[in-house]
Amino acid sequence: MNKYIPLFIALLGLITYDATAQKERKFIRNGNDLFEGNEYENSEVEYRKALDKKINSYEAGFNLGDALYKQKKYDEALKQYQALTVSEQDPKKLGDIYHNIGNTLLMNRKIDESIEAYKESLRHNPNSQETKYNLEYARRMKQKQEEEKKKQDQKQDQNKDQKDQNKKDQDKKDQNKQDQDKKDQDKKDQDKKDQENQENKPGDQDKKKGDPEEQESKISQQDANRLLEALENDEKQVQEKVQKAKAAAQKAKKTKITKDW
Numbered sequence: 433m434n435k436y437i438p439l440f441i442a443l444l445g446l447i448t449y450d451a452t453a454q455k456e457r458k459f460i461r462n463g464n465d466l467f468e469g470n471e472y473e474n475s476e477v478e479y480r481k482a483l484d485k486k487i488n489s490y491e492a493g494f495n496l497g498d499a500l501y502k503q504k505k506y507d508e509a510l511k512q513y514q515a516l517t518v519s520e521q522d523p524k525k526l527g528d529i530y531h532n533i534g535n536t537l538l539m540n541r542k543i544d545e546s547i548e549a550y551k552e553s554l555r556h557n558p559n560s561q562e563t564k565y566n567l568e569y570a571r572r573m574k575q576k577q578e579e580e581k582k583k584q585d586q587k588q589d590q591n592k593d594q595k596d597q598n599k600k601d602q603d604k605k606d607q608n609k610q611d612q613d614k615k616d617q618d619k620k621d622q623d624k625k626d627q628e629n630q631e632n633k634p635g636d637q638d639k640k641k642g643d644p645e646e647q648e649s650k651i652s653q654q655d656a657n658r659l660l661e662a663l664e665n666d667e668k669q670v671q672e673k674v675q676k677a678k679a680a681a682q683k684a685k686k687t688k689i690t691k692d693w
Contacts, residue, residue: 459479459481459482459485460489460491462478463475463492463495463496463499466478467499472502473499476500490525493512493515494513494528497516498532501532501539510533510536510540513533516529526553527563529553531549531562531563534563537549543570547570551567
């Protein structure tokens with residue numbers, strides 16, 4: 433009876449493996465149905481269940497990467513695809529894996545790395561038109577990115593040049609203002625000095641007290657007025673005396689005539 437034990441164990445192992453494989457396939461099918469219905473989060477759960485049943489399942493692992501990619505979990509998807517490249521040997525499958533790695537890197541704006549991934553994909557699967565298209569698309573994105581960077585650098589240089597020019601203009605204005613302020617201050621100082629020098633001149637001091645010629649002119653005029661007034665008074669007195677003399681002579685004449693009659 434003991435001689436039949438190994439055969440029994442082998443059959444039991446085969447039955448167990450077949451049951452596990454069936455469960456793995458069931459989870460993959462469920463995941464695929466959910467994926468087609470755009471239920472990516474639920475499909476992720478099913479693919480993980482399939483991997484629990486068969487950890488090295490290429491289909492479950494690859495589809496899990498797709499489910500993560502569709503949920504925009506790009507970092508997780510990238511790790512999932514990269515893990516598949518470690519043990520996979522089939523060129524066609526490796527081409528598909530690197531193609532999806534390129535897509536994931538492109539979505540993460542890692543354009544240079546995505547270009548290298550597409551090239552690696554074509555090394556394993558050189559006839560893939562889709563990979564060739566994506567490679568060309570990534571190259572155009574890189575070219576556009578470089579052009580935008582060049583424009584941005586030029587704009588920054590222009591802005592820097594403009595700022596430098598504005599600073600020069602402002603410095604020049606400031607310097608001109610300082611020069612003008614200094615000139616104005618120097619002029620004020622000179623005017624003040626000239627005024628002080630003018631006030632300290634002897635002639636100016638005499639003028640302040642009164643110019644002798646001007647004083648002499650004023651005194652002569654006053655004397656002339658007094659003299660004129662005196663003359664007028666004297667003339668008035670003389671006229672009065674003349675009038676009195678005439679009056680007296682007239683009176684004497686009348687008296688004499690009266691006596692002769």
